[in-house]
Every structure is written in C-alpha cells, then in structure tokens.
Amino acid sequence: MARKRILTGYRPTGKLHLGHWFGNLQNMLALQEEYDAFYFVADWHAMTTMWADTHEIRRYTEEQVLDWIAAGLDPEKCTIYRQSDVPEVSELALYFTMVTPMSWLERVPSYKEQRDQITDKDLGNVGFFEYPLLQAADITIVNADLVPVGEDQLPHVELTREIVRRFNNVYGGGADGTGYIREPQALIAKTGARVPGTDGRKMSKSYGNAIFISDEPDEIRVKVMSMITDPARKLKTDPGDPDICPLHQIHKLIGSPEAIAEWDGCCRSAECGCVAHKKALAQELADYLGPFRERRKELAARPGYAWEVLKAGAERARPVTNEVITTVRRLTHIEP
Ligand code: SF4
Known part of the structure; x- marks a missing residue:
C-alpha cells in the first residue's frame, strides 16, 4: 500500500x-521511515519577513540542508527541495487569494502575535499578511495527506482545510471524484523537549543564546562555561536546585540516567560545583555531536552538494506538482 505523504x-x-x-x-528523522516525507526549505516564507535584506537567504538555505542531511535525513528516503524551485506553489497561492476572505487572514493568531513581537522589521507588507495562503499552497501542491504539527500550529492546518474546502466548493466537481484538490489532515507530532539557551530563555538564534549543532568543541566549551545555572546558588557550599538549572536541563537530554542522578544528588548536597559540571557537560556535548560534525564537514567539502540535493528533490516533486496545478487550471477554467 502506498505510504501517506507528509509535508x-x-x-x-x-x-x-x-x-x-x-x-x-528528531520527528523528521522518525517520520521519513514511516511516510512519503516531503521536506522543503521555505525560502519564500523567509522573504515575507526578511524582504528588506535577502542577502543571507541562499547561504542559510545551504546551511540548513547540510545540517538536515548530516543529522540523518536521507535524500533517497525523503524528498528535500526548495520552495522557490517549485513555482507551481506561487501559482496555486494566487488562486487561493481569489477564494479566501481577508477576514480569515486577519484572524490568524500568529499574524497578530508576530506583528506585535517582531519590532525590528516592517511587517506591513502584503507578503507577510498572505503567508498562510502560501502555506496552504505548499501543502496542497504536493497532495499532502498529513501535516505534522504541534498543538499550537493546529489553526494553520485548519485554515488550509477551510481554504481548500472553499476552493472545492467554488470550482470542484466531476462525477468521477477527480475534480477536487486534497484536503489535508493534521498529524499531531510529539512535541520535542524545550531546550534552554545559555541565558536560560528558550534557545533561539535571535536571542543570541544558541549552541549550534555544528559548533566546534571550543565554541561549545565557551558557550557552556558562560551558561547560567541555579541563580540562587552563589557559593559552592550552597546547596543547588538542578530542577531550575538550565545547564542541567540540557545535560538531561544527553547524559546517562546514572550520571544525571549523580549530578543531581551532588548539587543538592553541595558536594560539587557548577564549574565542574559545566566542564563535564561541555565535553559530553562536544563528543555527542562529534559524528554529526564530521559528517557535516564531509558534505560541506563537496562543492554544490546541497544545491544538487535540492534540484533533485524539486525534480522528484515535479510530477505531483504538475498534476495538481493542471487540475487547478482545469477546474478554474484557465485551461480547458
Ligand atoms: S551544580 Fe550543576 S546542576 Fe547544580 S546548579 Fe550548578 S550547574 Fe546546575
């Protein structure tokens, strides 16, 4: 039986x-084994907020693909492509603008949220306002059955479903059932761990508190040594609380249960200090990411490798995107 497609x-x-x-x-790695997985680099989406300075988007695209593949995404198992290499996406988004009331976009929660939160960029552009339509087109153009999302992103999938339903109501038909485009379903994905950054806030590149998976051991060491720990623990002789210590939260993600229990105990009894714990974590983290780092270096040494993967992925997606856009043109009477 054909595997269901996810995007x-x-x-x-x-x-x-x-x-x-x-x-x-980690979800993406697991899902490529079970589904016909389509993973794309959303460069046009990046443009909706980075429209005033687009210089870095190509470099970021390449970095992302290298990270993905070095982490274990396999271009033979899943389809990895770049959004702008599939122009049918933008055409479908245009058709969706015809059937989508503006009020649907105005009430998208993340639209208001991001306009309030992102104050260093002008988000009054139409591209940003319309990004949910582009998202709906991303999903629909590859005939995706399922979209893996966390609970908080459910409204986006629901909006896509509403747009597709509206499109099908207006233009769909055909006694043989072929005159419709596919309405996707949400696949509630396991939420990953909340990883704190070096300052204790959620890890994010924009906060400047991130430990990158491709960081060299020296960079990891500098970052880990600067991490905040239990703020109430001023002296080594003060008992600490590992439950509120960001460093310990990261250690729990990679350490063995025995080692974690040992650090937990000696922190509470003030038998060990934060400097020793930081040194231990820095070393473990550097070792843990070692195989990934090596693989990434090998891939980065192959000129144009990421672009080859993206090109091949777009070619692999083409039969399905062609089929969907042909159906859409026929249903809208743009083509006979
Ligand atoms: S000893 Fe370890 S767990 Fe305890 S506060 Fe220091 S860094 Fe955190």
Whole structure:
C-alpha cells in the first residue's frame, strides 16, 4: 500500500541549534521511515519577513540542508527541495487569494502575535499578511495527506482545510471524484523537549543564546562555561536546585540516567560545583555531536552538494506538482 505523504517546511534562518535538534528534527528523522516525507526549505516564507535584506537567504538555505542531511535525513528516503524551485506553489497561492476572505487572514493568531513581537522589521507588507495562503499552497501542491504539527500550529492546518474546502466548493466537481484538490489532515507530532539557551530563555538564534549543532568543541566549551545555572546558588557550599538549572536541563537530554542522578544528588548536597559540571557537560556535548560534525564537514567539502540535493528533490516533486496545478487550471477554467 502506498505510504501517506507528509509535508514539513523550515524557514532558512541559518545553522540549526540544539533546540531544533531535540525538537522538530528528531520527528523528521522518525517520520521519513514511516511516510512519503516531503521536506522543503521555505525560502519564500523567509522573504515575507526578511524582504528588506535577502542577502543571507541562499547561504542559510545551504546551511540548513547540510545540517538536515548530516543529522540523518536521507535524500533517497525523503524528498528535500526548495520552495522557490517549485513555482507551481506561487501559482496555486494566487488562486487561493481569489477564494479566501481577508477576514480569515486577519484572524490568524500568529499574524497578530508576530506583528506585535517582531519590532525590528516592517511587517506591513502584503507578503507577510498572505503567508498562510502560501502555506496552504505548499501543502496542497504536493497532495499532502498529513501535516505534522504541534498543538499550537493546529489553526494553520485548519485554515488550509477551510481554504481548500472553499476552493472545492467554488470550482470542484466531476462525477468521477477527480475534480477536487486534497484536503489535508493534521498529524499531531510529539512535541520535542524545550531546550534552554545559555541565558536560560528558550534557545533561539535571535536571542543570541544558541549552541549550534555544528559548533566546534571550543565554541561549545565557551558557550557552556558562560551558561547560567541555579541563580540562587552563589557559593559552592550552597546547596543547588538542578530542577531550575538550565545547564542541567540540557545535560538531561544527553547524559546517562546514572550520571544525571549523580549530578543531581551532588548539587543538592553541595558536594560539587557548577564549574565542574559545566566542564563535564561541555565535553559530553562536544563528543555527542562529534559524528554529526564530521559528517557535516564531509558534505560541506563537496562543492554544490546541497544545491544538487535540492534540484533533485524539486525534480522528484515535479510530477505531483504538475498534476495538481493542471487540475487547478482545469477546474478554474484557465485551461480547458
Ligand atoms: S551544580 Fe550543576 S546542576 Fe547544580 S546548579 Fe550548578 S550547574 Fe546546575
């Protein structure tokens, strides 16, 4: 039986960090084994917020693909492509603008949220306002059955479903059942661990608190040694609380249960100090990411490798995107 198709996209924002590694990336690795997985680099989505300075988008795209593949995404198992290499996406988004009331876009929660939160960029552009339509087109153009999302992203899939339903109501038909485009379903993905950054806030490149998965051991050491720990623990003789210590939260993600229990105990009894714990974590983290780092270096040494993967992925997606756009043109009477 044919495997169901899933679709996930990432905006290229540079190298991936531990927050990505323990979050979405582990899901993507698992899903490529079970589904016909389509993973795309959402460069047009990046443009909706980075429109005033697009210089870095290509470099970020390449970094992201290298990170993905070095982490274990296999271009033979899943289809990895770049959004802008599939122009049918933008055409379908245009058709969706015809059937989508503006009020549907105005009420998208993340639209208001991001306009309030992102104050260093002008988000009054139409591209940003319309990005949910582009998202709906990303999903629909590859005939995706399922979209893996966390609970908080459910409204996006629901909006896509509403847009597709509206499209099908207006233009769909045909006694043989072929005159419709596919309405996707959400696949509730396991939420990954919340990974704290070096300052204790959620790890994020924009906060400047990220440990990148491709960081060299020296960079990891500098970052880990600067991490905040239990803020109430001023002296080595003060008992600490590992439950509120960001460093310990990261250690729990990679350490053995025995080692974690030992650090937990000696922190509470003030038998060990934070400097020793930081040194231990820095070493373990550098070792843990070692195989990934080596693989990434090998891939990065192959000129144009990431672009070859993206090109091949777009070619692999083409039969399905052609089929969907041909159906859409026929249903809208643009083509006979
Ligand atoms: S000893 Fe370890 S767990 Fe305890 S506060 Fe220091 S770094 Fe955190």
